[in-house]
Amino acid sequence: MPNLLHICQWIYATHFSTAIRESPYWFPTIEGIHTLGITAVVGTIAILDLRLLGLVMKSEPVSRIARQVLPWTWAGFSVMFVSGVLLSIAEAATNYFNWAFRIKLVLLVLVGLNPLIFHLTIYRKVNTWDVANVTPTRARAAAFCSLFLWASIIVAGRLIAYVNM
Amino acid sequence: MFLIVFCHWLAKTHLGIFMRDSTYGFAVVEMGHLLSLAVFGGAVLMVDLRFLGYGFKSQSVSQVAQELLPLTVGGVIAMFISGFLLFLGGPVRYYHNPAFRLKLILFFFALIFHFGLQIVVARRGALRSSSSWRLKLSAVVSLILWSAIGLAGRAIGYV
Numbered sequence: 001m002p003n004l005l006h007i008c009q010w011i012y013a014t015h016f017s018t019a020i021r022e023s024p025y026w027f028p029t030i031e032g033i034h035t036l037g038i039t040a041v042v043g044t045i046a047i048l049d050l051r052l053l054g055l056v057m058k059s060e061p062v063s064r065i066a067r068q069v070l071p072w073t074w075a076g077f078s079v080m081f082v083s084g085v086l087l088s089i090a091e092a093a094t095n096y097f098n099w100a101f102r103i104k105l106v107l108l109v110l111v112g113l114n115p116l117i118f119h120l121t122i123y124r125k126v127n128t129w130d131v132a133n134v135t136p137t138r139a140r141a142a143a144f145c146s147l148f149l150w151a152s153i154i155v156a157g158r159l160i161a162y163v164n165m
Numbered sequence: 166m167f168l169i170v171f172c173h174w175l176a177k178t179h180l181g182i183f184m185r186d187s188t189y190g191f192a193v194v195e196m197g198h199l200l201s202l203a204v205f206g207g208a209v210l211m212v213d214l215r216f217l218g219y220g221f222k223s224q225s226v227s228q229v230a231q232e233l234l235p236l237t238v239g240g241v242i243a244m245f246i247s248g249f250l251l252f253l254g255g256p257v258r259y260y261h262n263p264a265f266r267l268k269l270i271l272f273f274f275a276l277i278f279h280f281g282l283q284i285v286v287a288r289r290g291a292l293r294s295s296s297s298w299r300l301k302l303s304a305v306v307s308l309i310l311w312s313a314i315g316l317a318g319r320a321i322g323y324v
Contacts, residue, residue, distance in 0.1 A: 038203045039203055039205075043204055068221050
């Protein structure tokens, strides 16, 4: 019965993984896209988070900003997901032991749970606080968690290369 | 001639020596550079998308530019400060790096182009639609410029 380490090592040994990893062109290009893609995901969601904190676009209803910004966040996330998976395939065996990579994965799960909880609870009643002068505490807490988690993900992602043994 | 002398001088300043020798200095400043990039890039992206008629369609072009001005201007200032600190860690080395030179040239051009345009548009409150092909072209140029700057920055480590 193969364990996770064996699976990672198997992936690492494939032609596909090796081709990306050893290419002087492919790995830097995919990584460059992954780095610049941060702006599309974190930069856009930050605008919504800052709106929830009452710091930008206060004249616009929260739901309208969410509706207009989220498609771009999702588009950016799909780019990040694909490039991230490719990078993870290329470094499967080494990432297995990398604590920065592990923490980043845990944080990614948390940053997904945060808006899920938000949308299932306080956001359900958004029409009651859409244009409120002060957004509800739970909405602001969700925004703060979002910003904090994404910042931590970026830091963890950068640390992966530093932690490499 | 003066530039290289200036770079040598910068390398010998207290801050320069600190950035060069500090174990965590470079990494921490680089994280700041990356985090500022996230906020700045996102704001620039949403402004340029609005110029193209996408994104925050319920607000006018000048409204979006104006609302996000703190993020675009504040963001680029944060990028510049963190970038300058990174540069201080090895001014002469970066001076000779072609990717770094390209990045700086593109950066100064982008500053003038993008912010000159942004501020004009933000102040011209009467501007309601983005049907003008000039606005759309400038948005495309802006996006290409900033992307190129980002890629050039990434290339610094490889060249």
